[in-house]
Amino acid sequence: MEEKAVETDFFFSPERATHISYQIDLNGDKSETDLHLDYVLSQKEKADFNLVVNHRGKKTISNIVADGVLREDAVKIFRGTIDLKHGKGSSGTEQENVLYGRLHRNSDHSCYSL
Numbered sequence: 001m002e003e004k005a006v007e008t009d010f011f012f013s014p015e016r017a018t019h020i021s022y023q024i025d026l027n028g029d030k031s032e033t034d035l036h037l038d039y040v041l042s043q044k045e046k047a048d049f050n051l052v053v054n055h056r057g058k059k060t061i062s063n064i065v066a067d068g069v070l071r072e073d074a075v076k077i078f079r080g081t082i083d084l085k086h087g088k089g090s091s092g093t094e095q096e097n098v099l100y101g102r103l104h105r106n107s108d109h110s111c112y113s114l
Contacts, residue, residue: 007034016045023052026060026090037066041074052081055090062092071101 008024024033035051053062064080082092 007036009036009038011038017047018045019048019050021050021052023054024062025054025056026062027056028060029057030059031057032061033063035062035064037064037068037078039066039068039076040071041068041076042071043073045074047074047076049077050079050081052083053092055082055084055092056086058086058088058090060090062090064092064094066096068097069099069101 008022022035024035026033033053035053037049037051039047039049041047049066051064051066053064055062062082064082066078066080068076068078070076076098078096080094080096082094084090084092
């Protein structure tokens with residue numbers, strides 16, 4: 001019986017444009033993975049995120065969570081793929097949370113509203 005657990009955390013705050021593609025293969029039975037993506041994008045920054053989990057073993061578990069903040073005219077593409085190829089009894093979850101904000105300025109201070 002093969003059991004392995006992998007947890008991967010990403011944090012991105014690019015200055016212009018970024019493309020991130022990440023793939024993990026759960027080959028062993030009862031393998032698990034948690035992928036966490038956190039990002040903050042401002043102004044005209046662009047990001048393209050592609051996270052893929054392939055379930056090949058039996059009774060595998062995966063979780064993909066993406067949390068981000070888009071400020072001003074930032075743009076992002078997020079693709080999370082959970083592929084249950086041969087994973088009998090396997091399961092996976094995907095969740096994405098995004099906050100949108102605009103910068104407001106007056107003579108006293110600047111602040112973001114969400």
